[in-house]
Amino acid sequence: MSGQQALRRLPFAVMPAVALTDLLAGPSLGFLPLLTLGPSFASVTGSVRRTALAGLVALVLAVLLGAYNGVLSTWQHDLSLATIVSVTGASMLAGHLRLRRERELADVRLVAETAQRVLLRPVPRKAGDLRVALSYTSAAAGARIGGDLYEVVTTPHGVRLLIGDVQGKGLDAVETAAWVLGAFREAAYDEADLGDVGERLESSLARQLGGETFVTAIVAEVRDGCVTLLNHGHPPPYLIGADGTAAALEPPAEGLPLGLGALHPERPKPSQADFREGDRILFLTDGVIEARDAAGAFYPLPDRVGLLLTGDPQTALDALSADLLRHTGGPLLDDAAMLLLHRQSG
Known part of the structure; x- marks a missing residue:
């Protein structure tokens, strides 16, 4: 069972547990207010x-337990019922606000991702005598869309490429990436x-950017x-190198x-550098x-570039990307883009 499924079932598991505890304890100890855990937990993940529904179940259980224990119409029992109703109402409001915000965030992220996909058109898999591989890993769903950018073009001056990262997140970063590309x-x-080429990029951004916004790029x-x-x-x-050596340029x-x-x-x-x-x-x-x-250690890229030495460039890059995800043990907190160029023999 996944964690999400467990959270969805938790409200309707905790209320029978509270009811059973109340039955075993008898009327001298009142556990009825703990039935509010049902609607409280339901508001975290449910509609x-x-x-x-969780609040209604809690209310029915409270009435049945009150009748069984012979405490109906006492002020303690009435207070328990009022508590359940109040907590259910507050939980419904909290759930409504949570769902509205989730929809707003999903809409914003969808717009940003769509704009980013339009900007980051597929790179050519061959450019001159080069084979090109691409890996783009999006950040975790809770993180805002990043401003990573890349492009590969074949020109009269050779194969030229750009890879960069816009400072900041969200639609502003995507807009800046559009200017750079x-x-x-x-x-x-x-x-x-x-x-x-670098001067043209600097001049273009100087006209468009304000404040301290910047773009790191190669x-x-x-x-x-x-x-x-x-x-x-x-x-x-x-x-x-083809001989197995690797070095940062x-x-x-x-x-x-x-x-x-x-x-x-x-x-x-x-x-x-020679290529x-x-x-x-x-x-x-x-x-x-x-x-x-999980321990806070950075990904040891210099120790892992050996994964790129052999095989098809895209397969090799996919292996490095999978290794990156294994290192983090889950989704990335920032977008990660990688371009691998392979100069073919012969």
């Missing part, structure tokens, strides 16, 4: 109608230099056996996230490295 899709084709270009990276304050990707200097360019005139400097046949590169958002287990 208003179910809560009212739109600017990247245009700049990736128009600009020959990768640094100019803009990358794969061309002529080399990968060029422009890191705007984002977790570094991992290069997994740290930027030469810390770069400010997109949207904060006005705070420092110095822009992130591109860095390069040979058979190599793989994993790009990720911070939802991966910040995932914790």
Whole structure:
């Protein structure tokens, strides 16, 4: 039996237990007020109608037990009945407010997820001589939708990609992600230099963002056996060599996230690394490295990238995603996006 099913049955299990206790204790000890546990528990997971039914059952049991114990019409028994009625009414109101809020949250989340799916169109599974795998794990139902974003495009300047994470949650984050993706899709084709792509993104966000909103991101270009990276304050990707080695491609200097360019005139400097046949590169958002287990330990990604060494890229990435969920022991608290590029041999 699942925990949800157990909670639904609890109201109608606790009331017979209270009634049996009252029968065994006799009229000298009054347990009738404890029957209010029925409607109280029902309001936690059940509907208003179910809560009212639990209250009615509690009221009937109280009358029957009062008659059996010969305490009907006493002030103590009348007080018990009034307590049951009052608690049932309050529980029905609490249940109604809970259900209304759950519906509102579900509607907001549905709108955000729909907008996010429209923005995050499926990435191509092949781009030039690259095979592309994607894993996107949504946060727990109780968490607000995140602002993770990604894109892969084939341009005259090579295969270019973007992966990023918008500061904040909800529809505002999705709106900001839309600006970033739109600017990247245009700049990736128009600009020959990768640094100019970053400048276009910064300029676009400077016109749209306000306050302290920012976007961590990596803009990358794969061309002529080399990968060029422009890191705007984002977790570094991992290069997994065909020989089994793995290393994080740290930027030469810390770069400010997109949207904060006005705070420092110095822009992130591109860095390069060899990307040979058979190599793989994993790009990720911070939802991966910040995932914790029950003891609070972060996901040990450097120790787990070995899962990506062999096999079909999508199968390998799915195995890493499953391992991530096993580490947390349940749903993630933040969205986690991963892109795996595999440079094919021959």
